[in-house]
Every structure is written in C-alpha cells, then in structure tokens.
Amino acid sequence: MTSHVSLQRDAYPVSLADTGFFDEIRCDIGRPDLSDEDLHTLLRGHEFTILTAAPETRSALVRSLPVPAPRLGLEMPAHDLNPPLSVRFAPVVAFWQRLLQPVAPQLKRIPVSFKDH
C-alpha cells in the first residue's frame, strides 16, 4: 500500500500515524505512552508547521506544545485516624471470643420449654 502524507492543514492526518511520524514524536519527547488520539489532539492546528519544519527544529516545536501528563494513577486508600471504639477494640473482642470458644457450648442457655421439670 502506498503511504500518503497529507500536507493540507485541514485534512485529518490519519496517515501521520501510519508513516511513523507519531512514533518519531513519541521517541523524541520520551513519551511512548501517548496514544494516537493524544497526538492528534496535541498537533491539531500545528500539523503543517511541524511536518514542514526542518528535523532539527521539529523537536523544539513539538516540545513547545502542551503535551498531556502521563495517565498512570495510584490507589490512595483513606485511612481512618480516629476510628470508633468498636473498631479499635474489635481485635480485643475477637481475641476474647476465640478464648471463649472452647467453653462456649457450656455457656449456652437452654430454652425454658426444653428443661426437665
């Protein structure tokens, strides 16, 4: 297939990605994470200027554009620094219940209706 690079300002430069131009930009600014859509948005209105610029000035032109920040987030769980007493003492309660486990059946109440009279 013949690759075609459109030099018209208004043309949707789908073929820019195919020509490796986007790869060149990603490599130049050290952002392999940028998608084709990101680069389309970034270069919109500047494609002609950048494509026709000399290679040594192309990098400077791209680097003067507002490249989006990397989108790789971290989870940041919120820790409760003043939990209620029920939460603070939950381990103690659980430990107490484990202690009681062996004698728990003996502590069970027998319903009145089942008692021998």
Added chain:
Amino acid sequence: MATGPDVSDNLTPRLVNPGNGAWATAFRRLAMVLIAICLTTAASYMFAIVVQADGFDWLDVVRIALMAVAAFWLAWGGCIALFGILFPPEDHRAMPLRAQGATAILLPIYNEATGPVFARLEAIMQSVDRLPTAGRFDFFVLSDTTKADVAEKEYQAWQRLLARRHAGGRLFYRRRAQNIGRKAGNIADFLETSGGAYDYMLVLDADSLMDGATIQEMVRRMEADPRLGLLQSLPRIIGLNTLFGRLLQFATGLYGPYFARGLAAVQGGEGSFWGHNALIRTRAFAASCGMAPLTGKPPFGGHILSHDTVEAALLAREGWKVRLDPDLTGSYEEAPANIVDYAKRDRRWCQGNLQHSRILAAPRFRFWNRISILQGIFAYLASPIWLLFLLASLAAPLVAPPPVYFDGHSPFPVFPHPETMTALALLFGLVALLILPKLLLVARALLGGNASEFGGPGRLALSFLLEILLTSILAPIHMMFHCRSVFQVLTGADSGWPAAERDDGSLPLQAAFSATWWMSIAGSAATAFSHYYVPELFYWLLPITLPLVFAPLLVWLTASVWLGRVTRKLGLFAVPTETVKVDVASDMEVALQQQAAA
C-alpha cells in the same frame, strides 16, 4: 516524560535488625527526657521555695504547675539545641552514581502572585537542566486557584514557560475544579492521576527554591536506602528585606542547622516532614498516607489541615524511614516579612496542630511520632500557659495570706524568710536555658572560622546581641498573637486580619495598629494594675507590658524595609546566602526581570 527503572516495587520495607543507629537514637531520646525532667524538677522545686516565702495557698500550687510545664518546654528546646551541638549528623552522602528513578517535582499553588511563582519554577528548571540526569525530572504545577483572573495568568505563564524552555512532555499544568482536602488533596489528586509514572516526588511550596544538585543528591540518597520513604531537607530563608525578615533570616541561618541536627539526632527514622522541600517515595506515600476526614466540624473535625506531620507518622507506622538531613544545602524558602503575616500563617498552623489532638491516639502510630504531634500541639499551648502564669503571678500577692509572726510554738516572732538568692538563681537559670544554646552556637561560629559567613566576628557578635534584644522585645507580641489564635480555634471565632498586601513586606502604620491595638490596651491595663496593686512586681513586668503597650509601633518599625536596608549596609544580620552567591536565587531574579521586560 522522565523514565527510569522502578526501584520501589516492594511497598513493604523489610523490617531488618535496627542496628546501632536505632540504639543510639533510643539512648539520645532517653537522655533528652531525663535531662528535661531533671531541669524541670529543679526549676519547680526552686520556684516552690520562692512562692512559699509569703505563705502557701492554692494559687501557688497553680503557679508551680504552670512553671513546671513551661520549664519543661524550655528545657526540651534547650536539649534539642545542645544535642545539635554535641552530636554531628550522620553521613548520608550517597555514592556518586547516576540517579536512576523518575522524579516528579510538584509545585502546588493557591491564588499566588503568578510572576514570582513561575520565576522560581523557571530557576529550578534551569538548575535541573544542567544535570546529566535532567531527563529523569518532570515538573507539575498543581493549581487549586479559585480566582479566575489569577488562573488565567497562571495558564498564560505556563504556556510562555513551556515555549521558552521547550519543556513539552516535561512541564505540566493542572488546575483542579474543586479544592477538596486543600494541599493534601491536591497532592493526592496528582498521585491518583499521574503518580504511578514516577518513583519519587519532590514536594515544593509556592515560595520554595531548590538547586538541581541538591535535588539529585536527595534522589541518590533515596535510592541508596530502600527503606527510606521520605527525605526532608532543611530550607534556608532567603529574600527578606524588612528588619523582621532579616532578623528571622539571621536566627534561622545561624541557629537553624544545629536545632535541625538536634532534631535529627533524637528523631532517627521517625523524622519530621515540613510539607515542602522534601523527596517522597510515591508508591509508599500513596499506600500509606491517604487520610479520611475526621468526624465532626472544623476546627477539630473535617479534613486534616496540617497534614505533613500526620503523613510522616503514617509512613513510619508502615515501616518506612522518615529522615531529616540538615546537611542538604541548596534548599530555600521565603517566609513572612512582617509580624502580622507571620501571625496569620501561625493562625493556620495553630488550627492544624490543635486539630491533631484528635489523632494523638491514632492506631499503630509510633511512640516518637506521637511525641512529635504532642510537640506541635504544645508549641501553641505554651503561650497561653505563660500568660496564665503571668496572670496568676499578678494575682498571687493579692490573695496571699497575711504573714503569721507568732505561730504558737514560740513566744518570739518568726519573720518571713526572703528567698532572694533562690529566686535570682531560678531567674538566671531560665535565662541561661534560653540564651546559652545560642551563645554556644555563636562561640562555635567565632571559633570555627565561619564567622565571615555572618559578616565577620565583630558584626556576628553585635548581630547576636541585637537578635537577643529584639526577640526579647517581640516575644510578648508573639505570645499574645498565639493566645488569640488558640482562643479563636477553641471558640470557633475568627476576627479577621487587616489587608496590607505590599510586595516588599512592609506595613502601613494603620495596618499595624489595626492588628495590635488590643495588645496596647492589655499592656496598659497590666501596667496600671501592677503599679497600683502589685508594685513589687511592677519593674519585673515592664519587659512584658511595655512591648505590648507599644506593639503597633514595634510591628510597624520591624516591618520597615528602610531599617532592613540599614542593617544590611552595616553588615548586621548577614547570612551565608548573602555573603555567597546563590545561583538558583540569581536565576530567579533574572527570570523576574525578563518577565517585567516582556
């Protein structure tokens, strides 16, 4: 984008044998507590002897208790300074290897003056760009600005800087739609959107300045110690021109490094985080430092305001080291240039620190982190305690029982025994506790050969004497501002502050009067009361009451840029950042001039 190997995959540091460092820190902590308790006990005992000279009553018990608390606080501060002189800092200089990790340099801003902020940012970028590892550093301007006109200026300034430095892909600007959680929320937003792309983040303030070599050294130290979660530098104050500002610069420049060394000596791996000029491991911070809002309403509920101390405690409880390295020079900040702005900042910090009372009992905090939180709370409660002590001392002679000459055990009269020598010894002891650490540091500078950094031996000695005099005169004013802040926080009131936004830090006399007229009234009332009802204390109270009476004048004079220039011309209050050129500060000045010309 900055790229580099992920050096922090393991979120849980291995808890290895603490080693000698931990034992040494434990020993120093114990020594500090014991010394402070001994000094407090001695001061309280001597004061008890003095107060019982005219009879003993319930108010004397109150005064002794207040004296004990205040003396402990003085002794604690004195010990920190003494340890800073006695214990040299540990050598954490890393091997001169390339810093590998990717670092995000964060600049959170909130309705700031745009020009100076972006001039500082440009200076830091220039300094970092001189490093061989410049490609490892990205810059984020994280704006919480609420004013539309300021936000527009920020955006324009960012675009100009982007074009000037060709920093596309390395310089980013983000303005949050909603200011949730203030600065802590701002940082959290960064971590949740882009934090995963970086191993470390360097958190700055809007008035921070750091040079690239220091930033690189911080990254190296972080990489040399896989257990290190946060590395705090010691920012030096620069750029102040008023008399108050130069006084502050001098005091922090001369005494600050040794106080920081003392702090580092007792904190060890449970160190301080001051919210800026610090390098943090992003994944450790994200996993450990999310904070749920406290129940209830502000000031004691809601989002945690002074988040830095809490974040340091959260990192430490997950096993990460938090370390203060005072030898990291090349870290700077500006500070309030007059007492009113200083008090405004203190008001915010007061609320944040008093709110920490809700988390003193937070689960799994390390013991020394709880001590640090308590220290922060006490830093603001100390002033009301001193005020109560003064008021109790004024009232004591009025409620003292009449002397009993015939006690029934002897036909001869028994006269009260004046404890003059004990009182004088106590007074000199307390003054020594305040001044001796500073005197030792001045002597060290004079004998150690670095007096030239402070203007030479003669000027250093004169600056020291002037500093003691001025801080003693201004201390009652600071005390009253602190007392008002504590009162406002506890009652939920806020009387507001006079608007006096001058770029050079000076204050119109009207603004100084508006902020301190109530101190004049309090000082005048105290002077009159002591003169008529407690004449024996009149002259002793004058060093406190007179500055209060003249508070508006003192605040106005110390905010004078002209007086600041006079001290500079005379070589007084000189600091190393004035005697030796600071490249990053010079770059900032150049950037400001270019902005003005554009």
